[in-house]
Every structure is written in structure tokens, then in C-alpha cells.
Amino acid sequence: MHKLYSLQNGTDIRGVAYKDENNSKEITLSTEDVKIIASGFATWLTDKEKKENIKISLGMDSRITGEDFINASKEILTNLGIDVIDCGLATTPSMFMSTIIEDYNCDGAIMFTASHMPYIYNGMKMFTKSGCLEKTDLKDILDICVSKNFIESDRTGNITKKMLIDDYSRILVEKIRKGVNSTENFDRPFEGMRIIVDAGNGAGGFFAEKVLQKLGANTEGSQFLNPDGKFPNHIPNPENKEAMESISAATIDNKADLGIIFDTDVDRAAIVDSNGKSINKNALIAVISSIVLEEYPNSTIVTDSVTSNGLAEYIKNLGGIHHRFKRGYKNVINESIRLNESGIISPLAIETSGHAALKENYFLDDGAYLISKILIKSALLNREGKNITDLISNLKEAKESFEYRIKINEEDFKSYAEEIISDLRIFVDLDLSWKEANDNYEGIRVNCNSEEEKAWFLLRVSLHEPLLVLNIESDLRGGCKKVFDKLEIFLSKYNLDF
Known part of the structure; x- marks a missing residue:
């Protein structure tokens, strides 16, 4: 297999791009690789658009x-006759918007990011006006790269430098002003509120100054706003325990009304309430579902497969329909798009990782847009002496939640995993207190109804690695262990490492 194919990670390119004395990994994504892949994207895009003078924007976290x-991409693309807009420091969602915003109107966009991965990594996420490339599109581009059948041109493309993040911030500011629609203070609807941001030294620091301060918020106490590619304070990741503890402590210490945390490239986010309580995963889904279901009553909320029973009940009590689908943010987004195309109203697709995409925003997974929707509601609640936590006061949260990643010691790990899951169905049928859930779109989800368990579990194969992933939640302390003990007996006969 050609080396370039190994760089594909779903819809992204990912690889080790930096080496120093602190790591021993060899570089797998070089500037030469980037040039080749950018050339492949330009060739693929030119063929797709069937026109000359293609324009591509470039941005980075x-x-x-x-x-x-x-710089490497600018050099090769202009040599191929491509016009380039250099957006500099940007967010992944804003790079997609460079294909939509009138003053940019790019045919394609490349964002250099590796999301929340360690600093030695980098990658490429590519967009057209239709959104992020699908896996098959990226494979086609890599096929072009391997064949080296690139476009040629007699002209040299133009390079334009633009401050995309400033233009994108103005879009968010205008949306929030219109959403709150304050008759007393239209331009500064967050006057009197303290809202702090933790960017983890990624690309999200702009949100404090260019959005919140413009809207009148006091952002004193915000932290790690300056870009620093070594992420010296904590990993910019709402799923990271250390990161969430950091923004929680800062929110309490600064007596803030709300704390906001972004991942490196701002396609994910989470919030913290005034008491320092983290609102992410199921709680974050509940908050945005509550907001969306006010706007679209009785609509369908699409989530990934590991969401809780308490969330499903919460959405149902709001009059919504919970459609639990597969892991993988593109899977969730594409399922919501499919439902809409079939006539089922589905305004929201969201994964427990924090990837949230709204139909009203091109089904773009955009952490800053998600937070803007929540901030509008927060400002409206603030007028009534309430806060965002009041929206989810009825959300039932599990007492315990665990994830186990179990290594599969077989070369054909996916077939082996399917065999295990098929056998597990038989095992489940023999336990009178266990019942397979109806909505199994990947792996097997089982409700464990005994008085000592009161739990559910999901066993699935990892999207990219030779792993079985086991998620267990229980409404009882010790309930997860009871479930795991049974599963361990079953799984012990297979070629696995716990």
C-alpha cells in the first residue's frame, strides 16, 4: 500500500508532522506530502467544478x-494556476464558511489541523461548497496523488491574504444580537454577564475578544487564549478530564455566569455552569436539544450510539424523537441529512464528543455556532433570573459511567469482532434480566434490568483500531461492575486483551 493511503483517517488526513527531543515518532506527514495532497485536491476539484480559475482557501489552527x-500549499497551488486565499489562523468551521461567504466564494478549502491530538501531529481537512469531503472523496484524491496525474497550467495563481476569523466573528455577533433581540441593549446583550473562555492555546481564543466582548460580556478570567502549538497548559479537548477541571475551576474562581471550552480547531465545545458543573456529553446534548425543540416541536434529534437512557427520556418528555445512530460525527450528520431528505424533520445531529451540527448552519459541526445558540438562550434566561442549568433540571444522569477498550488479537479484527457480537446476542438471550435494545445501528446495545444492575451497555468495534469498545452506564453505584463481571466471563474465551 502506498504511504499516502495510510494518512487517511476517515474524512481527514492525519500524521506525525513534527519531531523534537520529547518524542521518538518518525515524521509521517511532511511538507512534500502536503504539496502532493494539495495538488490532488486541486486536480479533483477542477474536474468536479468543470471550470477554470479555481479558488482555494488555506487556514490553520x-x-x-x-x-x-x-506556505508549501501556496507555492504548489499557485504553480498549478490555482488562486489562493491565505486565511492564516482560523477554525475548521470558518474554513468551510469561506466557500459560502460572498467576499470569499472559494471553490474549496483546506484546514491544517489534527483536532485534539498531541502537538507532534497535524493533518488536513478539506471542504467544498457541499461541506466536508466524504471518505470516498478523499480516497479519490489520494488515488490522483499516487498516480501523479495532476492538472497543469500556464498561469500562476494569485495569493490574497484575508482575516477570515474577523469576518466569521462578525457573522456570529450578528446572529446573537438578532437572537436575543434586546430592546434595551441590542448591540450589547451580554452586558452585566461574566462569560469566560478556555481555548487551550488552540484557535478558539478569538471568541472572547471578537465575539463576547463585542456583545458586552465581561471575559476577565478567560485563559489560554494565545495560540501555542505545543499546548503547554492542557490538551484542548472537551472530553479531556484535566481540561474540564481547568475551566470548571476558572469559572468558580472568577464567579462567572458561564464557562466555555473549545477544542483545538473549534469544531467542538462544552460549557460549565456558574457552580463549576461541567455540561458536556449527554448534558450538552440535552441543552441544545431543549433549545432546538422549542424552535422545531416534535422533531427528531440524531445522536451517536453511546448516549444515555436518561437523555432519550429527556428528549421524549420534551416532545422530541431521539434517533440513536452510529458513532462517528459524519455518520450522525449524514443520518440527519437522510432523515430530512425523506421528509422527517431533523434539525440537529450531535455526538457525545461535542460535535454538533444544525440544519440551519449547513449541517456544519461548529463549536462556536453551537455555543452562540446556547448563549442566546442563556441571555434570555438571565433576564428571568434563571441560568442554562435550569433547562436540564429534569435530566436523569447515571450514577456511573465507564468505557473499556479491549484489544483484539486477530489480523482480521473486524470479522472477529462481528463474530463475538453475534455470539453475545445468544448469551444475552439466556439472561432473563437482559434485553437487547431495539435501536441497534452498530454493535449490540443491551438494557440490564435487574435490581442490582439497572444499567445498559454497548459493545461495538472501534471505527479505526483493532479494539472492542465497551460502554456501560448504571443508575446504581456498583452496577457497572456487576454488568462487567458477567461480560468478562463471556469475553474471556476470545483472543482479547483487557
């Missing part, structure tokens, strides 16, 4: 290698 990758 704070990673160390971002600027080198942008």
Missing part, C-alpha cells in the same frame, strides 16, 4: 507546523 504547511 495553532499547531507548530501549520505555517510551513500553508
Whole structure:
């Protein structure tokens, strides 16, 4: 297999791009690789658009290698006759918007990011006006790269430098002003509120100054706003325990009304209430579902497979329909799009990781847009002396939640995993207190109804690695262990490492 194919990670390119004395990994994504892949994207896009003078925007998060990758891409793309807009430090969602915003109107966009991965990594996420490339599109581009059948041109493309993040911030500010629609203070609807941001030294620091301060919020106490590709304070990741503890402590210490945390490239986010309580995963889904279901009553909310029973009940009590689908944010988004195309209203697709995409926003997974929707509601609640936590006061949260990642020691791990899951169905049928859930779109989800368990579990194969992933939640302390003990007996006969 050609090396370039190994860089594909779903819909992204990912690889080790930086080496220093603190790591021993060899570089797998070089500037030369980036040039080749950018050339492949330009060739694929030119063929797709069937026109001359293609325009591509380039942006990056704070990673160390971002600027080198942008410069390398500018050189090769302009040599191929492509016009380039250099957006500099940007967010992944804003790079898609460069294909939509009138003053940009790009045919395609490349964002250099590796999301929340360690600083030695970087990657490429590519967009057209239709959104993020699908896996098959990226495979087609890599096929072009391997064949080296690139476009040629007699002209040299133009390079334009633009401050995309400023233009994108103005879109968010205008949306929030219109959403709150304050008759007393239209321009500064967050006057009197303290809202702090933790960007984790990624690309999200703009949100404090260019959005919140413009809207009148006091952002004193915000932290790690300056871009630093080595992420010296904590990993920019709402799923990271250390990161969430950091923004929670800052929110309490600064007596803030709300704390906001973004991942590196701002396609994910989470919030913290005034008491320092984290609102992410199921709780975050509940908050945005509550907001969306006010706007679209009785509509369908699509989530990934590991959401809780308490969330399903919460959505149902609001009059919504919970459609639990597969893991993988593109799977969730594409399922919501499919439902809409079939006539079922589905305004929201959201994964427990924090990837949230709304139909009203091009089904773009955009952490800043998600937070803007929540902030509008927060400002309206603030007028009534309430806060965002009041929206989810009826959400039932599990007492325990665990995830186990179990290594599969077989070369054909996916077939082996399917065999295990098929056998597990028989095992489940023999237990009178266990019942397989109806909505199994991947792996097997089982409700464990005994008085000592009161739990559910989901066993599935990892999207990319030779792993079985086991999620268990229980309404009882010790309930997860009871379930795991039974499963361990079953799984012990297979070639696995716990």
C-alpha cells in the first residue's frame, strides 16, 4: 500500500508532522506530502467544478507546523494556476464558511489541523461548497496523488491574504444580537454577564475578544487564549478530564455566569455552569436539544450510539424523537441529512464528543455556532433570573459511567469482532434480566434490568483500531461492575486483551 493511503483517517488526513527531543515518532506527514495532497485536491476539484480559475482557501489552527504547511500549499497551488486565499489562523468551521461567504466564494478549502491530538501531529481537512469531503472523496484524491496525474497550467495563481476569523466573528455577533433581540441593549446583550473562555492555546481564543466582548460580556478570567502549538497548559479537548477541571475551576474562581471550552480547531465545545458543573456529553446534548425543540416541536434529534437512557427520556418528555445512530460525527450528520431528505424533520445531529451540527448552519459541526445558540438562550434566561442549568433540571444522569477498550488479537479484527457480537446476542438471550435494545445501528446495545444492575451497555468495534469498545452506564453505584463481571466471563474465551 502506498504511504499516502495510510494518512487517511476517515474524512481527514492525519500524521506525525513534527519531531523534537520529547518524542521518538518518525515524521509521517511532511511538507512534500502536503504539496502532493494539495495538488490532488486541486486536480479533483477542477474536474468536479468543470471550470477554470479555481479558488482555494488555506487556514490553520495553532499547531507548530501549520505555517510551513500553508506556505508549501501556496507555492504548489499557485504553480498549478490555482488562486489562493491565505486565511492564516482560523477554525475548521470558518474554513468551510469561506466557500459560502460572498467576499470569499472559494471553490474549496483546506484546514491544517489534527483536532485534539498531541502537538507532534497535524493533518488536513478539506471542504467544498457541499461541506466536508466524504471518505470516498478523499480516497479519490489520494488515488490522483499516487498516480501523479495532476492538472497543469500556464498561469500562476494569485495569493490574497484575508482575516477570515474577523469576518466569521462578525457573522456570529450578528446572529446573537438578532437572537436575543434586546430592546434595551441590542448591540450589547451580554452586558452585566461574566462569560469566560478556555481555548487551550488552540484557535478558539478569538471568541472572547471578537465575539463576547463585542456583545458586552465581561471575559476577565478567560485563559489560554494565545495560540501555542505545543499546548503547554492542557490538551484542548472537551472530553479531556484535566481540561474540564481547568475551566470548571476558572469559572468558580472568577464567579462567572458561564464557562466555555473549545477544542483545538473549534469544531467542538462544552460549557460549565456558574457552580463549576461541567455540561458536556449527554448534558450538552440535552441543552441544545431543549433549545432546538422549542424552535422545531416534535422533531427528531440524531445522536451517536453511546448516549444515555436518561437523555432519550429527556428528549421524549420534551416532545422530541431521539434517533440513536452510529458513532462517528459524519455518520450522525449524514443520518440527519437522510432523515430530512425523506421528509422527517431533523434539525440537529450531535455526538457525545461535542460535535454538533444544525440544519440551519449547513449541517456544519461548529463549536462556536453551537455555543452562540446556547448563549442566546442563556441571555434570555438571565433576564428571568434563571441560568442554562435550569433547562436540564429534569435530566436523569447515571450514577456511573465507564468505557473499556479491549484489544483484539486477530489480523482480521473486524470479522472477529462481528463474530463475538453475534455470539453475545445468544448469551444475552439466556439472561432473563437482559434485553437487547431495539435501536441497534452498530454493535449490540443491551438494557440490564435487574435490581442490582439497572444499567445498559454497548459493545461495538472501534471505527479505526483493532479494539472492542465497551460502554456501560448504571443508575446504581456498583452496577457497572456487576454488568462487567458477567461480560468478562463471556469475553474471556476470545483472543482479547483487557
